[in-house]
Amino acid sequence: MKKYLGIIGDPIEHSLSPIMHNAALEKQKLDYIYLPFQVTPDNLKDALKGFKALNIVGVNVTIPYKVAVMSYLDQISEEAALIGAINTIHLKDGKWIGYNTDGIGFLRSLREDGGTDPEGLRVLLFGAGGAARAVAVQLGLSKAKEIVIANRTRKRGEDLAKELGGKISTTSFRAVGFTPGELKEEMKKAQIIVNATPVGMKSITQKELPLKLEWFRPEHLVVELVYRPLKTPLLKMARSAGASILSGEGMLLYQGAEAYKIWTGMEPPIEVMRRAILDQLKK
Numbered sequence: 489m490k491k492y493l494g495i496i497g498d499p500i501e502h503s504l505s506p507i508m509h510n511a512a513l514e515k516q517k518l519d520y521i522y523l524p525f526q527v528t529p530d531n532l533k534d535a536l537k538g539f540k541a542l543n544i545v546g547v548n549v550t551i552p553y554k555v556a557v558m559s560y561l562d563q564i565s566e567e568a569a570l571i572g573a574i575n576t577i578h579l580k581d582g583k584w585i586g587y588n589t590d591g592i593g594f595l596r597s598l599r600e601d602g603g604t605d606p607e608g609l610r611v612l613l614f615g616a617g618g619a620a621r622a623v624a625v626q627l628g629l630s631k632a633k634e635i636v637i638a639n640r641t642r643k644r645g646e647d648l649a650k651e652l653g654g655k656i657s658t659t660s661f662r663a664v665g666f667t668p669g670e671l672k673e674e675m676k677k678a679q680i681i682v683n684a685t686p687v688g689m690k691s692i693t694q695k696e697l698p699l700k701l702e703w704f705r706p707e708h709l710v711v712e713l714v715y716r717p718l719k720t721p722l723l724k725m726a727r728s729a730g731a732s733i734l735s736g737e738g739m740l741l742y743q744g745a746e747a748y749k750i751w752t753g754m755e756p757p758i759e760v761m762r763r764a765i766l767d768q769l770k771k
């Protein structure tokens with residue numbers, strides 16, 4: 489019997505996940521279809537109930553339900569509990585199990601596309617929202633030496649650093665604000681710089697991330713989470729200073745690949761998925 493996979497969110501029409509997953513399912517000739525579901529907040533609980541009845545066995549969860557969905561699940565993975573959000577659910581033996589593959593997706597992008605293992609390295613992480621939490625937790629679990637959280641709202645960054653510092657003992661966590669003096673100093677110490685804010689998307693200019701060209705060094709690896717556009721102003725600036733760069737499509741790709749493995753038990757064809765995403769992003 490055909491099985492169904494999907495993604496829930498609101499809005500959902502711009503999601504690249506259906507194209508990416510269906511390309512992989514087709515390549516591997518698996519009898520699944522992946523569908524986008526626009527679900528309004530008052531229908532979230534009923535939607536999950538309906539999924540069970542309809543043999544929808546795996547679902548990605550995106551904005552605004554990554555936290556809200558947690559209260560309807562039977563079990564939550566250790567990583568997802570640490571991150572405090574879910575992006576993948578799997579119906580197994582009649583139970584919904586929640587995972588978060590964003591962090592591992594980020595890590596695979598760093599390792600497989602960036603050739604960098606974060607163990608023992610210092611990271612300057614911009615942002616303290618959901619994506620930054622996933623990145624910080626995964627970097628912590630991977631034994632990064634230090635993670636410095638730079639957030640526009642300093643207090644939020646400080647709260648996150650304190651929380652994760654209390655939960656992950658292998659990494660030290662600190663927070664700084666967006667002041668040029670602090671950022672210049674942190675750029676000197678960091679080996680990996682990650683943007684986990686929406687700055688760089690078409691509507692938000694680079695001015696809102698106060699970094700200067702002369703602070704970048706060729707030893708830096710600069711990682712974007714934004715993937716529309718593929719080459720953000722931050723990546724262009726880093727590249728022109730000779731730094732290595734990674735664009736946000738890598739994390740999108742590998743978080744999807746990890747979800748696919750959970751649902752199907754198969755290693756997906758990564759390059760087929762990557763091509764499907766890039767074809768859309770380059771349009």
Ligand code: NDP
Nearest residue numbers: 615616617618619620640641684685686696713736739740
């Ligand atoms: P959240 O809304 O949870 O967090 C946003 C963060 O960005 C906050 O720290 C916020 O700071 C900061 N921020 C927002 N606007 C600005 C601004 N104008 N200037 C400076 N800082 C700003 O969003 P997410 O964490 O879910 O997503 C962040 C980005 O990561 C998005 O662009 C999203 O598309 C991308 N993403 C990419 C993924 C991928 O697979 N590549 C996966 C998940 C997310 P403050 O606390 O001050 O409000």
